[in-house]
Amino acid sequence: MSGRRFPPVAALTVGSLALIVVGGILMASYVPRRPPLGAPTALAAVSAALALASVFLLARLEQFAWDRFFVVFRWGLLAYVVSAGMIGFAFVRDHIRGAPLALVLAMLVIYALDVPVVIAFTVARYSSPPHAAR
């Protein structure tokens, strides 16, 4: 196995996911009351920044198995859009409206992107040179 070093794409994406989970727990802990939005908004903003940093580092990669990355990313995205859609549906069904709903939807978008990115990156890094040479 090669010692090729990759930028911390997985670490940043998992960090972004963890912040979304914490924000989601904060918001869910107030249901059925209206949650205060300050802390969850800050967590979502930092999470989005980490996700963007991860995408930036990812986009700069050379000699990377992009074909494999996109195949896995597309299927992962499909699965996690369904998962996020179901969570979103539960919030809409429970009459969450306005700014809290917008924040939940934004967090779900980040969640639905983070998980496929970390799965696809992990798969593609082991299909990239020098692994791909075999």
Added chain:
Amino acid sequence: MTDVQAGTTEVSARRRPEVVPVRGLPVVAAVVAFVVVSIAGNWLWALTFCHVVGGALWTAIDLFVGLIVGPILARLSAPARAEFAARFMPAMVLLMPTLVLMTLAAGFQLALLEGNLAPGNPNHSWLIASYCVVGVMAVIALGVLEPANITVLVEMRKEHPDGAVIALLMRRFVYTAGITGVMQAATLIIMTRVATQ
């Protein structure tokens, strides 16, 4: 595990696993549809069924894989481990996310329906503790365990799989399954507490 870390593994006539077992997708779709209908109709029996059945299977599988299968797997020879993984990992790709989705979505709606989320309810703080436990498990499962699972399957489909990559990621899979298995003990304590208050 050092026997597979040396390099490329070539196993003639080996089994090439499906990454996603396509035959299982209709079952997953049916389960998801059932959960959606249960939530949409606030159907008490169906919500309880989804939460209890999903939660029992999720907890039992996590404990069994983390504490029983994992340590056994770690001591198997490389070919035996590869053969086991080729049959076991595809099932986990569909089974675990479906059970988690079923348990959490139905459980949240059930708690709301039964008033357990109201601030004055004695179960409220226990449910927040349960969110925290599930949150940690979710980050481990989605961020480490599932990528390792999928990568092992993709690696095993290659013409010449890298044994070192498979060994590394299987070890990661087994350790993280062990951590989530131990964390399920906390879920058992919380849920039995909630059910008896």
